Amino acid sequence: MGRGGYGTVDFWDDYYVTDRPEPYDWFFSCSYLGGVIGELVSPHQDILMVGCGNSPFSQELHDAGFPRLTNVDNCALVIEQQRQRYPDLHWEVEDVRHLSYPADTFDVIFDKGLLDNLFCYQAAEDQCDHAMREFDRVLRPGGRYVVISFHPFEEIRHVFTRNSGSHDWHLTEILLRNPRWPEIRTPCFSLVIAEKPSGAVGEDSAPISQGILSQVSPESGESICLTEEEAQGYRDEAERLRREASDRLKARQREQRQVQSPPAVRAASSANATPPQPPLGTMQDQLQRRRSTLRQVPPPSEPVVHSDGFALKSAFASVAGVGDDEDEE
Numbered sequence: 001m002g003r004g005g006y007g008t009v010d011f012w013d014d015y016y017v018t019d020r021p022e023p024y025d026w027f028f029s030c031s032y033l034g035g036v037i038g039e040l041v042s043p044h045q046d047i048l049m050v051g052c053g054n055s056p057f058s059q060e061l062h063d064a065g066f067p068r069l070t071n072v073d074n075c076a077l078v079i080e081q082q083r084q085r086y087p088d089l090h091w092e093v094e095d096v097r098h099l100s101y102p103a104d105t106f107d108v109i110f111d112k113g114l115l116d117n118l119f120c121y122q123a124a125e126d127q128c129d130h131a132m133r134e135f136d137r138v139l140r141p142g143g144r145y146v147v148i149s150f151h152p153f154e155e156i157r158h159v160f161t162r163n164s165g166s167h168d169w170h171l172t173e174i175l176l177r178n179p180r181w182p183e184i185r186t187p188c189f190s191l192v193i194a195e196k197p198s199g200a201v202g203e204d205s206a207p208i209s210q211g212i213l214s215q216v217s218p219e220s221g222e223s224i225c226l227t228e229e230e231a232q233g234y235r236d237e238a239e240r241l242r243r244e245a246s247d248r249l250k251a252r253q254r255e256q257r258q259v260q261s262p263p264a265v266r267a268a269s270s271a272n273a274t275p276p277q278p279p280l281g282t283m284q285d286q287l288q289r290r291r292s293t294l295r296q297v298p299p300p301s302e303p304v305v306h307s308d309g310f311a312l313k314s315a316f317a318s319v320a321g322v323g324d325d326e327d328e329e
């Protein structure tokens, strides 16, 4: 990893120069979402894209007919890169915990991977609180904060229930199919649509989930949303693959120890088999586990296999594009 942890600008400076200098979309592209976008935002609305990174998503959104778009990231370097790549769009260096915009400026805040990054900060809950207060402040009454995340609903919900500012946000939770499954090893992402009450009696917005649930991706031709049952099926499959790969890895490590160790220490070393890995979880978990696996696996003569059973290099690069680092906390 770079000079700092994931919750530091230093990390992202290094990431956008060294690890991922080319445009990259976390989770999926704007075109994958197709009609879902039109269910979330209207063309005349003011949109704030938070933690935009070097993703082409903003340009695609703009070209799809959503021109009132402001893109912010606290990494000045990536904002400069994006300005040069997409000069027609509006790019600003902003920290979501201290936004410079006046109250009631935006109708929609779009977050693809930003909250996940705040979860990796030191004192993460406090940092999320700061950001939430700012989102609450800059959103107009009746506005929406749209979150796409690796994290399960409960963890995202916690951010709102812990600190909802002076408002009771109305949350809609939808599972989005991961089009890069199984390369990126989570079958689905969380889409949470948090609505700030309009304040006007009887003016609560219509339920938004029905329109989204029926959408088919123009890119993949598949339905974009998963039922909980489908998602569970994928999770079970992921868990089965993980166990199989972990068993294979442990067997290989045992064999290697037996070849290397004198008989007297063989018995002791077999007691130190690699403990079972916990299920895949957050972005941070996934990155941590990739690094720990990199440390464990000796240089092989055959393709490197991650403990989850996928080609280590491509799985690692596909999620974060970051290299091994021994001094990560």
Ligand SMILES: C[S@@+](CC[C@H](N)C(=O)[O-])C[C@H]1O[C@@H](n2cnc3c(N)ncnc32)[C@H](O)[C@@H]1O
Pocket (backbone or CB within 6 Å): 012, 024, 025, 026, 027, 050, 051, 052, 053, 054, 055, 057, 072, 073, 074, 075, 078, 094, 095, 096, 097, 111, 112, 113, 114, 116, 117, 118
């Ligand atoms: C996981 S990347 C997501 C990038 C992009 N949204 C995408 O979907 O591909 C998280 C981004 O959030 C940015 N970020 C992290 N903390 C931030 C903060 N406090 N304020 C603004 N941006 C932040 C990082 O610099 C990084 O570009």
